[in-house]
Amino acid sequence: MTREELLYNAWLTELNTRLGRYIVRLIDEAGRHPDDASSFPLEELETSLSEDLTELAKAIAEKAARRSNPQPPLDLATDDTALQAALAYAAMDLPVVPGAVWHEGRFVDPITGEPVTRVALQPADTATTDLAQVREWWDTPTRRGQAVLAVVGPKLGAVSIPLSLTERLVRHPWFTTRPTPVVQIPDLPIAFVLYRPPTPPSLVTDHVRLVDEGTTIPLPPTAVGTDSVGWWTSPEQTGNTLLTGQELADLIHSIEGQQA
Known part of the structure; x- marks a missing residue:
């Protein structure tokens, strides 16, 4: 699983x-x-x-x-889209590692096409924001099909929230002027909201689940099946900045308070 x-x-x-x-x-x-x-x-x-x-x-x-739709053959990327994305995320101080791709109901190494048991092709604790290391991991034709995975830890926090709450979050007037990146993964009824640690205890509620440290989160242009991971709110829309954990907690409590 x-x-x-x-x-x-x-x-x-x-x-x-x-x-x-x-x-x-x-x-x-x-x-x-x-x-x-x-x-x-x-x-x-x-x-x-x-x-x-x-x-x-x-x-x-x-x-x-x-x-009901058959999976297409494994198509290894030949351009530098993943490399450029990984470099951009690293420049934002988001730790990244290369990852496997989802193909025909399983994860495979895009270099060999062989099934793998771990999504990350490098240990999560080696996640880096070092641009030279990122280039080494992605900047060869055989490695450009690798997924781009962010790793939750001291530099990056994430929570998962239902899509219904996500819609209210991105429409909130405060969020439209001070947004933070929000990731949408195909087939999941939740979205991932990224923020800067530390994590205040008040951030976790009945509808907000904390993503554990060491967890990998796929970022665009990573593909899941026939679809790509997408942004509800992209880094470009946020000015390549993230809300702090306390700012996000205050915003979510404001939204939940309006619904009560």
Whole structure:
């Protein structure tokens, strides 16, 4: 099972737990006296669940559509798109490593075409912002098909959030004037929001999951199946800067407070 599939299953498990709590809440409501107060409005819980279930339906439909289409032959990149992207990310102080590519339901080394068990083709703890090292990893014709992976750690933080919250985040007036990069991976009902550590405890909420240190996140132009990883908000749109963890936490709490 791939890391993306594990993240997807973790999201499904969390959604299933919340759905179970909703059912229990309905049972409680049936026997509740009209004057009894609840600390969490049922309408808010229903709205949140409906948004997540809508995202689940979309993800299932997209997966079904992809399975009906055969995978094309492995196409190794011959231009320097990945190299230029890796150099740009490193210049932003985002640690990167080269990665395998997804092909016919498995990860393969784009140099040999052989299956691999690890997404990163270099250890995550060797992730670098050194431009010379980046060139060495990507700047040969046989290596240009390698994925570009950012590594979460002391220089880069990331959280995953549902797409419904992502849409509210990128439309928020404060975010439009002070954005941070947001990554979209095909088939996942979540997006990854990048920020600068440290990570304040308040950043993690019911809808915001912290990405562990050492985790790799594919960045454009990395391909997943027949699609490429994309940006909700690109580094160019942010002026090649990231929000701090505290700034992101304050923004998300503001958005969740407006929904309450």
